[in-house]
Amino acid sequence: MMKSWFKSGAPWIWLNAGAVAICMIMVVxxxxxxxxxxxxxxxxxDVAQVAVVETDGTRSEILGEVVRSQTIPAAVAIDAGYKVPEDKELVTRFLFKQGNRDQTGRDFAWYTEFGMGEFKYPDNVWVIERREWGNFYGYPVSLEYDGERLTPQDENFWTATQETIDRSLQLHDNIKSIERGEIGRINAGIEQLRLDRRNLDLRNVTGTERALAEERIAQRKAELDADYEVLRAELDILYNSTHRDTLRMRMNDGNELDISLADVVRVTAPNAMSTPDKLGQYFVRMGEFIVDEPREANTEGGIFPAIFGTVIMVFVMSIIVTPFGIFAAIYLREYAKQGLITRIIRISVYNLAGVPSIVYGVFGLGFFVYFLGGSIDQMFYEAAMPAPTFGTPGLFWASLTLALLTLPIVIVSTEEGLARIPSTIRQGSLALGATKAETLWKVIVPLATPAMMTGLILAIARAAGEVAPLMLVGVVKLAPTLPVDAEFPFIHLERKIMHLGFHIYDVGFQSPNVEAARPLVYATALVLVLLIVALNLTAISIRNHLRERYRSASD
Structure with a gap:
């Protein structure tokens, strides 16, 4: 009975189904x-106020968020300096996010349950999210704005605070727009004038031509300087406006501190918020995480530059690898003589898929960046030397390195798709009078398009998650400007970019504030997974559309 059951193949079906189910459970x-x-x-x-016992035995009141709790052996607590009763074997400790790092020197601290008082949640506790030094937890004392002074006893104190913060945020956006937009344009123009003068020196231009060029450069420089002075005066007004409003806060130890609203991102009173209010604030913060720039050594703020860099790098990589991979596969399958040399080339392509990615990064740095980029600088950007333009890691070299890394995947998938086309289709096309080229490009290649898209899907999935080679050829911790803007040539392939994979590595392993970075590592990882899924689903939908199109055409 068992023997016939095994021979039927049913156990292997169940084994395969169980393995797939376990994998799905693990992934989900x-x-x-x-x-x-x-x-x-x-x-x-919510922000808790609780009395705790320090390691030196003194009692103090702390104010902060309870991040998590742990149960640890009593010996660990004793080694940390806490006094633990002798009959206790296990101790519960709590991690508090206290904030106020500029005043206390630390954001997070552990406290044991011994000597800990009752947890209180005062409604008048405010949480201030700042651009620097992290969160501030305390009690409001007064608000000074437009020459007025309000206290918490005033009826419109909370409303006035929110309106003042909104005004400060608008001013901050205006300042950033001017600095990165118009002043950035002026700086680019001044740099171009410097390069023009440098070109005159390199070409040894003299006489009337030199005089006319110098006059044009001087005139343009004067216009840019005049524009800059106007913008500088406008910026001075905006900076003065942002720093005139202050919020005075009292910490839990009684000390008071003035906080400029120019440094404030958000003020909330979480203990007084209802569940719908918290839910609304939750989605606001999540949206800001997607569209804002990082702050505080990437431990706060958003990840938009990393998302943008990842997407544009994958697109450039796809544009490069698709034609090269497809044409190489077509040549190997349809045109190359199937002999020893072709087999060696095919085996080499298969082996390239198993080369560690860091090796591609080293090759990209040595060949693409230093050799090709340096040669391009010598031929076309000599005026900018010794500052490199393309002879330094950037978007184009990162995309080209990933294209080289994923090229074997596209070649193998395309070859398999071409091999699956029945020979009868080729013979039928030739019998109807079509040439070999017409048969290939009008019959065979369209039918193999789904396989080509499969190779591209696999290439996107691998390229989007790579980190090691990118650290050598163009990805950095923080890129102040995006590689796409309104300045010609609009797409700047020589610029460095941020990447979600490297951002996860940097935040998780290079951050000076581990506890603050921990949740951002998980959130960024989820965004990267969702981004890869979105890119793959887009490619899969295109592949399925092409498959149905050519299937119906062949019918």
């Missing part, structure tokens, strides 16, 4: 863990 569980730990960071947590 991993994504769920990342989502819970990452996106829970954006929920406006």
């Amino acid at each position: 569980g991993l994504i769920g863990l990342i989502a819970v730990r990452g996106f829970a960071h954006f929920w406006p947590a």
Whole structure:
């Protein structure tokens, strides 16, 4: 009975189904863990006020968010300096996010349950999210704006504070727009004038031509300087406007501090917020995480530059690798003589898929960046030397390195798709009078398009998650400007970019504030997974559309 059951193949079907089910459970569980730990960071947590015992035995009042709790052996607490009763074997400790790093020197601290008082949640506690030094937790004392002074006893104190912060945020956006937009344009123009003068020196231009060129450069320089002075005066007014409003806060120890609203991103009172209010604030923070720039050594703010850099790098990589991979596969399958040399080339392509990615990064740095980029600088950007233009890591070299890394995947997938086309289709096309080229490009290649798209899908999935080679050929911790803007040539392939994979590595392993970075690692990882899924689904939908199109045409 058992022997016939095994011979029927049913056990292997169940074994395969069980393996697939386990893999699906693991994938869903991993994504769920990342989502819970990452996106829970954006929920406006209540702020607790509690009496604790320090390691030196003194009692103090702390104010902060309870991040998590742990049960540890009593010996660990004793080694940390805490006094633990002798009959206790296990101790519960709590991690508090206290904020106020500019005043206390630390954001997070552990406290044991011994000597800990009752948890209180005062409604008048404010949480101030700042551009620097992290969060501030305390009690409002007064607000000074437009020459007026309000206190919490005033009826419109909260409303006035929010309106003043909104005004400060608008001024900050205006300042950033001027600095990165118009002043950036002026700086680019001045740099171009410097390069023009340098070109005159390199070409040894003299006489009337030199005089006319110098006059034109001087005239243009004067116009740019005049524009800059106008913008500088406008910026001075905006800076003065942003720093005139201050919020005076009292910390839990009684000390008071003046906080300029120019440094404030948001003020909330989480203990007084209802659940719908917190839910609304949750989605606002999540949206800001997607569209804002990072702050505080990437431990706060958003990840938009990393998302943008990842997407544009994948697009440039796809544009490069698709034609090269397809044409190489077509040549190997349809045109090359199937002999020893072709087999060696095909085996080499297969082996390239197993080369460690960091090797591609080293090759890209040595060949693409230093050799090709340096040669391009010598031929076309000599005026900018010794400052490199293309002879330094950037978007184009990162995309080209990833294209080289994923090229074997596209070649192999395309070859397999071409090999699956029945020979009868080729013979029928030739029998009807079509040439070999017409048969290939009008019959065979369209039918193999889904396989080509499969190769591109696999290439996108691998390229979007690579980190090691990118650290050598163009990805940095923080890129102040995006590689796409309104300045000609609009897409700047020589600029460095941010990348979600490298951002996860940097925040998770290079951050000076580990506890603050922990939830952002999970949230960024989930965004990267969702981005890869979105790119793959887009490519899969295109592949399915092409498959149905050519299937119906062949019928």
